[in-house]
Amino acid sequence: MRKLLILVFLVAGLISCSPKSTDKEATLATISDPEIMKYAIAGKTLYENNCANCHQSNGIGLGKLIPPIQDADYFKASVHRTIWIIRNGQQGEITVNGQIYNQAMPPNPQLTPLDIAQITTYLYNIWGNSEGIISSSDVEKYLQKAPDLD
Numbered sequence: 001m002r003k004l005l006i007l008v009f010l011v012a013g014l015i016s017c018s019p020k021s022t023d024k025e026a027t028l029a030t031i032s033d034p035e036i037m038k039y040a041i042a043g044k045t046l047y048e049n050n051c052a053n054c055h056q057s058n059g060i061g062l063g064k065l066i067p068p069i070q071d072a073d074y075f076k077a078s079v080h081r082t083i084w085i086i087r088n089g090q091q092g093e094i095t096v097n098g099q100i101y102n103q104a105m106p107p108n109p110q111l112t113p114l115d116i117a118q119i120t121t122y123l124y125n126i127w128g129n130s131e132g133i134i135s136s137s138d139v140e141k142y143l144q145k146a147p148d149l150d
């Protein structure tokens, strides 16, 4: 009985101490449209597998090496540019939220237009964003022409 009590306290302590990385977790809970939700669920898994290593699950990036996606001015400024970067990678100096980044992001030739549509629909409908569905034909259209990369 005593051991059980100690265990309970230990677990309760662990739960209350677990770090909260950011106020805005990468939550799907704010999405109410079922079509958007379908894309976003698939997009979340693709994001976890292809992007979160660098940009982190919560999109806050990694210090001065990897730029944030959550609350990032550069990200919010252009869906076209984000889609282009996901497929073709990105290198050279860019400024995100006033901070200069200059590391290479590798291209993702393995991601289909539908994959990219799902990832971007996910990212552009969480953390307070509400762009709605970004379809695979939108992605195909954006991939035909390079955006302004500054």
Ligand code: HEC
Binding pocket: 047, 050, 051, 052, 053, 054, 055, 065, 066, 067, 068, 069, 072, 073, 074, 075, 076, 082, 085, 086, 090, 091, 092, 093, 094, 096, 101, 102, 103, 104, 105, 106, 108, 119
């Ligand atoms: C190997 C690490 C790595 C992976 C994996 C990666 N990125 Fe990046 N990403 C970077 C780096 C580094 C930059 C900054 C490039 C520069 O300095 O020019 C960047 C830039 C970006 C930008 C533009 C800057 C910003 O923060 O708005 C977006 C958007 C982005 N990545 C999204 C993604 C998405 C979505 C994925 C998954 C499909 C992904 N990245 C996968 C490292 C990565």
